Amino acid sequence: MKYLFVFIVIFFSSCSGNNETKKEATDTPQEGTIYVSVDESFKPVIDEEIKVYKSSYPKANIVVSYKSEADCFRDLIKDSTRLIIVSRGLTPKETDYFLNKLSFKPIYNNIAYDAVAAIVNSNNQDSIFTIDDLKKILSGQKKYTAILDGTNATSTVKFLQDSVLKGAKFGANVVAVNGSEAVIEAIKKTKDAIGFVGNSWVSNEYDEQQIQNLKQMKLALIECVRCEEKGYFAKASQATLTYAQYPLARPLYFIVKENWLGLGTGFTNFLSMQRGQLIFRRSCLVPAKIDFNKRLVK
Numbered sequence: 001m002k003y004l005f006v007f008i009v010i011f012f013s014s015c016s017g018n019n020e021t022k023k024e025a026t027d028t029p030q031e032g033t034i035y036v037s038v039d040e041s042f043k044p045v046i047d048e049e050i051k052v053y054k055s056s057y058p059k060a061n062i063v064v065s066y067k068s069e070a071d072c073f074r075d076l077i078k079d080s081t082r083l084i085i086v087s088r089g090l091t092p093k094e095t096d097y098f099l100n101k102l103s104f105k106p107i108y109n110n111i112a113y114d115a116v117a118a119i120v121n122s123n124n125q126d127s128i129f130t131i132d133d134l135k136k137i138l139s140g141q142k143k144y145t146a147i148l149d150g151t152n153a154t155s156t157v158k159f160l161q162d163s164v165l166k167g168a169k170f171g172a173n174v175v176a177v178n179g180s181e182a183v184i185e186a187i188k189k190t191k192d193a194i195g196f197v198g199n200s201w202v203s204n205e206y207d208e209q210q211i212q213n214l215k216q217m218k219l220a221l222i223e224c225v226r227c228e229e230k231g232y233f234a235k236a237s238q239a240t241l242t243y244a245q246y247p248l249a250r251p252l253y254f255i256v257k258e259n260w261l262g263l264g265t266g267f268t269n270f271l272s273m274q275r276g277q278l279i280f281r282r283s284c285l286v287p288a289k290i291d292f293n294k295r296l297v298k
Contacts (some may be wrong), residue, residue, distance in 0.1 A: 003214060029266025031059030036267075037072040038064055038085040039155045040179050041198035042114065044207070045283040046085060053270050060263055066179075070153030076106075083264040085200060087114070087155035090255060098257060106257035111271050113200040113286040116156055116248040117236035118220035119184070120221060121191045128233055129194070130223040131247060134164050134255055137194060140171015145193035147186050151176040156196050159250050188216040196248075199236045203284035238284045240259045252285065 026032055036045050043066045050062050065075075072084040077097075089108040090098070098106050103182065118134075120127050126144075129137075136142040140158060149156050177186055180197040187195040202219065204210050221233035224245045233247065240246035254271060256264040270276045277287035 010063050027263040029055040029263060029269070032263045033061040033063065034083060034263040034267070035081045036062055036064045036083045036085070036264075037075040037078050037081045038066050039069045039072055039087060040066040041116075041149060041156050041179065042085060042200065043155060044198075044204065045112075045200040045280060045285060048279050048283060049145050049271060049276055050267075052275065056198050057160060057266075060266070062267060068150055068153050069155040069158060076257065082258050082262075083254065084266070085252065085254050087159065087250050087252060089253050090121065090281070102257060102259075104257075104259045106255055107268075108253055108255040109268070109272065110251045110253055110288045111268075111276075112252040112280040113241055114250055115236040115241050115246055116159055116196050116250060117199045118222055118248065119187050119195045119197065119202060119217050120220050121187055121189075121193065122216050123191055124193075124218075126192070127218060128221045131164065131225060134160075134194075134222070138165055138170055138174060140173050141166055143173065145190065146170075146174045147183050147190070147193055147195040148174060148176050149183050150179045155250070156180075156198065159248070160196060163248070182250055184213055184217065188213065194220060199241075200283045200285060203237060204282075205284075206282065209276055236282070241286045251288070252280075262276060 027034060050064060054060055065081075067075075068079065069086045072086050075081045076084050089110070090106065095105055098104075101186050118129065124217070133142070135146045137146050148160070151157070161170065175186075177183055177274065180201045183195040184201065187193060202210060202213065219235040219237075221235050224232040224234050224240075225247045226244050234240040234245040236246050238250070241249055254268045256268050258264040272289045274290060277290040278292070280287045280294055
């Protein structure tokens with residue numbers, strides 16, 4: 001997994017492109033066309049966000065491409081898009097790069113919290129894992145197949161390598177397939193394996209396909225490392241994310257390089273406000289901008 005090296009090479013060598021941000025503005029927050037790159041692990045929830053936004057603004061044409069996080073940043077640098085949705089914001093070095101190139105700083109913000117859900121076949125005997133178990137599986141110390149959503153620096157791959165392996169290499173038992181849907185299909189057919197996908201792929205109780213999938217697989221329980229009560233395990237859910245009980249949590253960010261009130265600004269404002277935040281909530285993510293907790297009133 002040499003995505004860090006690849007990103008550095010891209011970062012310092014990709015100074016050409018269409019330079020979309022320097023063209024005359026041709027869109028507004030409610031109409032026009034924008035190309036958006038999104039990390040594939042967030043596809044179910046972002047599909048819903050775009051669907052609702054376009055129903056409100058029929059003249060808004062949001063052309064979305066789902067790909068690895070590294071490819072999203074590559075698109076942003078090459079001017080293939082001016083809006084990406086990924087699991088992190090810009091580093092200071094990246095911010096300075098865009099400031100020098102564009103003469104303004106791109107805007108980025110945390111809009112929700114997601115989980116990397118661990119899934120196993122419904123017939124698996126093993127469905128409870130400590131963080132040390134995950135580390136041993138992902139590093140190859142434990143003979144147990146791990147299935148990831150790609151090799152090309154997806155946010156899930158990056159998260160597991162950074163947060164669980166602490167930078168160590170994946171073992172030979174780690175299998176890469178083409179995207180989150182392929183992870184789910186592989187787990188449905190494979191015993192003695194564990195897969196990792198974004199939470200919105202497996203936790204939406206309103207999605208009929210997800211309901212059917214859960215008849216052939218189940219969410220694994222992972223050790224809570226922040227709980228005062230020792231020996232507490234939790235599966236990925238909105239509640240366990242909210243109360244910091246599920247350890248494989250990560251943020252969801254937008255990054256937009258737009259210095260006018262264009263379609264990118266309109267869509268990211270929508271994601272940050274009530275309707276967009278409610279969609280995150282309905283998709284079993286935790287909204288980062290609005291607290292929808294119920295309050296008792298007299």
